[in-house]
Amino acid sequence: MRYVVGYTDNDRGQDALELATSLALTQSAGIDLVTVLDWPQDGSMAPGSTRAREALERAKASVPEGIEVSTHLRLADSFAQGLLEVVGEIDAGLIVIGGSSNGLLRRFTVGSVANAVLHSSEVPVALAPRGYRHRSAFTRMTCAVGARTGAEGLLDVAVESAARRGLPLRLVSLVALDEHDPDSSGEAINKAHQHANSVLAQAVRQLPDGHEASVIVAHGPTIEQSIDDIEWDAGEFVLVGSSRLAQHRRLFLGATANKMLRALPVPMVVVPRDWVRAEP
Incomplete structure (x- = not known):
């Protein structure tokens, strides 16, 4: 590689x-x-x-x-x-x-x-990110999970990458809440937890036995504020998928990924839609 x-x-x-x-x-x-x-x-x-x-x-x-x-x-x-x-x-x-x-x-x-x-x-x-000065092997990989079309492909990439590198895998679901509608916000949080736990179970099934995996659902008035409430390790990077609007095997940042990009204090790796790693 x-x-x-x-x-x-x-x-x-x-x-x-x-x-x-x-x-x-x-x-x-x-x-x-x-x-x-x-x-x-x-x-x-x-x-x-x-x-x-x-x-x-x-x-x-x-x-x-x-x-x-x-x-x-x-x-x-x-x-x-x-x-x-x-x-x-x-x-x-x-x-x-x-x-x-x-x-x-x-x-x-x-x-x-x-x-x-x-x-x-x-x-x-x-x-x-600007001012990045971490110079040692990474200690954790985080994958942003969503429910849109193509999310399964990103999970497959994250699972394979974490297993190959021997890194703990953390799944993160971000929820921007509607402050004017508490009922819909509560429903959105519950759905996010259900989906995140379902994705975690799928990841655990795909990972080698004993491989560390976890999930977190972060919410706030905006995606950026949700990210600010998450604890980030210095030796961590985040995997995100390309927008469903991207052409086959091409990159295109969607709205959520762009918002994440503005707030993340750690590196972001953007994976093309339908990307498959060529090396064994």
Whole structure:
């Protein structure tokens, strides 16, 4: 398994590198650091090529021993295009990028590169929150569960990924309450608990015997406030599915995932619709 990292010589690039390192340590995967420069207009060497190569080498040297790291300096019409070209060439299983530098500390803001990748990638995309500096193997995987079409596929991916990595699996159901209708809010919470427990039972049946699995239902006036009430571990990431509106094996963030993205203090991995892991 290889992870393509969108690297730039700034805080956003460092966020992505830290996340990729943690994932690689957990998965025993290799890292491909990719910097993309614009095509020069006059056919000469792209401006900044030397600095970019030096920055890539410094980033490579900072990765812990035992992780295989390759570097790529690409010319493309856009950063996202360059990343996706490398993904196709090396058959990578994941793209890792940092959030926008305009976000609040430990929160996401999706910049233009992340937005373009999220609408074009055929492989999962991992997003690092601003200021992310966790650099060790992950200790828990959380999967956002819902009742919409396609949710079963995400659960299958989460179960397989947690079992392969030996990580405890936590299932999270988020409920935004209608403060003007307490009766409907109570009904929504009860339905969420019933569904979450049903999904947990299904996950336990699929996981190896003795594998740790749990479920939590969080609710509040908004999805963002529901997330704020959840306890998050530093060594945790969240798996979410692509919207049902996405094309086959493509990414498209739905409304709930976008709200989660704005509030999460931990990395988010977005899985394409109908995605199936290619490696055994």
